[in-house]
Amino acid sequence: MTLRPAILTWLALIAVPESGAAQSRNPAPAAVVTPLTADEPQSANPTVIDRRILVMLDMPSEHYRPGSDYGATGGYGDPAAAGARRRLAARIARDQGLTLGDAWPMPVLGIDCVIMTAPGDEPLAAVIERLSHLSGVAWSQPLNEFVARGDPEPANMRQPNDRLFAAQPAAQAWHLADLHRMATGAGIRVAVIDSLVDAHHPDLTGRIMVVRDFVGAPAAGAPETHGTAVAGIIAADADNGVGIAGIAPGAHLMALRACWQQTVSATVCDSLSLARALVFAVENGAQVINLSVTGPEDQLIARLIAAARRRGAAVVASVDPRTGAGFPASAAGVVRVSQEGLSRNEPGVYNAPGRDVPTTEPGGQWHLVSGNSYAAAHVSGLLALARQIGRTDRGLVSTRPDGGTVDACRTLLRAGAKGRGC
Template identity: 50%
Template sequence: MIWRWFFALSAVPLLFATGTAPAKNVATRVDATDAVRPAQVLVMLRLPPLHLRGGATYSGSYGDAASQAARRRIANGIARKYGMRVAESWPMPLLGVDCLALDLPPGLSVDGAIALLSRDKAVLWAQPVQTYEGRGAPATSDPLYLAQPSASAWRLSTLHSYATGRGVRVAVIDSKIELTHPDLAGQFSVDADFVGGRVPLAERHGTGVAGVIAAKADNGIGVAGVAPAARLMALRACWESTSGTRPTLCSTLSLAKAIEYAIDHDAQIINLSLSGPPDPLLDKLIDVALTRGISVVAAYDGAALKGGFPASKPGVIAVTDESLPAWPATVYGAPGRDIPTTEPGGKWYIVNGSSYAAAHVAGLIALARERRSGARMRIALKPNGRIIDACATLVSTSPSCDCECAIRRAQQARGKS
């Protein structure tokens, strides 16, 4: 039972060419492949109580050799009992579970395996390994700044005179980002891979999303990100398919690993420019993030039931391309059409889709968090619609005091405090 999470990505290249932490591969198997492999299910086992564990911090393994061996025996015993094989085991202490990916034997369906495993007293729950795609598509002082819709619609240069997202930690859970791109180099605090396998080349979707959020400003090239002083966490949980349309895919397990990593490493914002079916494991992890005050931003999929998951989840900030004719009252509209952004190879290109609308909002929240640390996030809207008013999200505007006026007053008030 394979589902897809859709990244809204379209892109047409622009004819421009031009220190981060070392890459960390924290996965143990290759998910990024279109090759045929055995059907799988995910199985959650309860972790031993905290006082029985060798360590409670996040990692790919925990405890001493004896406890790890005991966990392997339990996992292998469950797999053998049903004729399955343990493909991967990953502890998730934030949820108090050990997550197993089990390969199914020929002839056993995913639904049949879940029914079998769900009756086992050792199993908390079993679920499909679901697949997700990005919600984006290539479209037919910074040279491209004036081409950015946010430059005029959001008055980006005015916003940057007030806030740049300095020091705010934004987890970009996506495909492989080109960390050495001239508009992105130095913007990252973390580079971690939850897909595994060979070290991949940089991929378009993740690189483009990162550029919208935090491309350098005033460096004389390319574009300016919404939050150019934010610190990005490049968390690869997705990969480019080898199909002709090059969709960007993710799995339940790779996303779960990345989300838990982001939570455990103090991300303040998690950007999920993707959409797919509801998923119990991801749902529980997002609940943990929201409980800890992390802003979770997701792309809305107009073709999916309720806009797709995680955009449909209460508490998640769901965002769509504001140029669409209509969308639900629970969804915010942001720039998502004809967006210039970063492309692998030190280039730039034009993209469309709610993936990039979501990235705009992740950047805007970074600006707000810089100025209102710990405050409840409030997104202001323009009159008669659900389109975001970026300036009013940061400062109090009025008919008699526009964005420039409100920013100036806020700066003066800050100087007096």
């Protein structure tokens, strides 16, 4: 990678508008579409998306037949049971004056998730309350909107030869080269639930084990900024002579597109796309799940996070920079993360590097980013390192018992890493 003159000094010292981001004079081949998410406060108040609602039909999970696709073909269990479920959904929609949409099985929760649209001006809260008390309905809820929490701000021993390694905040603050002598996250499955990742970026080639798109429309026409940046911080290839080194360069990424990029600085998701990605992550053994998004409380997402944790996954989420909390960070058992310097010492919030971070950008380039999304990505990478070492029950070491600045080296030593640390 050939960089513009003085690019390393520029990256280490300042952040500039995105148009000034680091670029390669020999860009990688044209990126192939591969899904993932985005960042920073995009709307002052997350909103309910149009008039659609989610209705959870309470169906026994033992009827689930792996490999079927209820949403696409109507199969989910035996044909008679699938037909009964379709008739139940149709009857509810007809009796309540709703329009019936698509449905997806979520066997991890023992439910079918059905989209229905409420016409007219009746408050959605009233419709949802009425549906939640019907026979056969586990619960109903809004189709909530979430936004990604990042701020694209194209702002002694041998170290890796990655050209931008010295500019990475974690290189010094977390002694990243020393961490990689203890672990690289080799073989750990990390789900990046975000916008579309550039799987053919030279720093991500070979790091992504699976790509799935759970958004549908709007379909991704090209890799997206936020997801690509988060993926690079977690698992960019190390010691390959270009770009950066990920916190866990040996990890296997699941690039799960649940969000879509509206503009370069605005990425959004909804309850259903996040839920479908979470179901995939849980059913395919994700050991770490990164959720760099915030939005309103959501019962479906909360239950899926609980299911992921019951199966042993660590779930990491960025906090809302306006409140220091937010959902899904507020869900039980979630590791909630804020950028260093932004936290107001909220209980339970961990602080990690998240300011002026060089990372991967679609099209085989690199740029600077800042925000809580990227701090969360650092912690997801660190937890992948700890999981490779093996003592996953010991958690993060930080400056306070209930949060504070993460001490990456001591975290790995407490997890059982051998050696002198950093």
